[in-house]
Amino acid sequence: MQSVHFTAETSSNGVVERDFTVGEIPGTLWSPATANATGSSGSRFDRAPLVLMGHGGGTHKKWPAMTGRARLLVTGCGFHVACIDAPGHGDRPRTAHDEQEIAALYRAREAGEPEGPIVVRYNAHLAERAVPEWQATLDALQELPEIGAGGPVGYFGLNMATAIGVPLTAVEPRITAAVFGLHWPDALAETAKRITVPVEFMLQWDDEHIPRASGLALFDAFASKEKTLHANTGRHKELPRFEADGAVRFFARHLGRAVTASA
């Protein structure tokens, strides 16, 4: 098993941000700064639930939406939050196949052709590479005293991070609650039928890429007894900011934390 190797640390406004690697995988772990030099876990951080956070296609682990959501989860609930660069993203090299698919996506976009078929097939490919990486990362993170094995784990990922998170959650019993959304059902609906943990699902009512019925079909596919759809007016990239607050409250309910006023 590979361990977490910390490479950099910064701190601001109560949030400690630590870059790490697990083998070849680069990631970032955000944690609440604790008042005491030694927290309840025996490390300088208190033990708390962990939220795994995936980034969208074409972005990376420290994209503003990622750091913003991480801050909300840390300051609102005291969670630890981890994000890793997906294959071919951020600090990671692209394969020839990555380059081909990205070029195909740009060509379609340029030509005004549907992006969906390319995104669906490329994301499914990335998910095959990313799921074992997430599992190795979770193994390593759970070795840290402030996280530990057996504690609650959530997953929060939209767009490409839903394409990765659905198969991850389906095979990973340590994940006990998940926020997904903004994806097509084509490669995911059958896998979603195996997911039974509580799910919050986000959909844009006027998405120019994902037909409304397709988004609703993916939400419908989850076998979860408790699932909530949040659909908002607006196009694909217009997800309202307040949905991040809603996700914080979802994880607070399911990972067992109170929300403070700041969330």
Add this chain to the structure above:
Amino acid sequence: MQSVHFTAETSSNGVVERDFTVGEIPGTLWSPATANATGSSGSRFDRAPLVLMGHGGGTHKKWPAMTGRARLLVTGCGFHVACIDAPGHGDRPRTAHDEQEIAALYRAREAGEPEGPIVVRYNAHLAERAVPEWQATLDALQELPEIGAGGPVGYFGLNMATAIGVPLTAVEPRITAAVFGLHWPDALAETAKRITVPVEFMLQWDDEHIPRASGLALFDAFASKEKTLHANTGRHKELPRFEADGAVRFFARHLGRAVTASA
């Protein structure tokens, strides 16, 4: 114009509950207890936004769901919250027509026949009686110094209270944000197309009375640039409790209040 006539007052855990009448209409007004004998408004209450709250069919202004939501809105945001008994409900007399429709509903339920057609037509009838009553009540409430004219007003009503609230909001420019849900589109969709204020809409994904496509069609009908659908697994009466918290946060955003940790 008729005035608010207060008839009873109780107080518990920071919430003052005052029963009132406006003409023949009985209502309840919940307000935050203020520390000072004289609030900022010149009355013993502070001035704050008002949320009008409608109750569902067969219940009344002090049904537990109403008092629970009122408490969340008052303690969470410092709002004033008013609910009135709908025609034929609570402390109000039933007409012969009310009795006929209620009997028809019970017969359908007993026979296992669809309730929808009866509920839709009876609620549309009740809305015709209720809309002018709400307007008279709002006129009177805005004469109170702690509410005042020109302040933000929200409307929160599901089931029958959506059948009343949609036509009310469509004709009442003083209402600037509304929470609706759990109703058929038949008598409401055309009216909903005239509503442009922010709307949060609740729908039960497994509603045994309202077909999923019907609920989605009513949500779709609102012309609001900003609208959010919250759909949850479960049957008609299984709306999760946490949706009341979500409604508090919706009104906090749109009526201009911060949410405290208790909400």
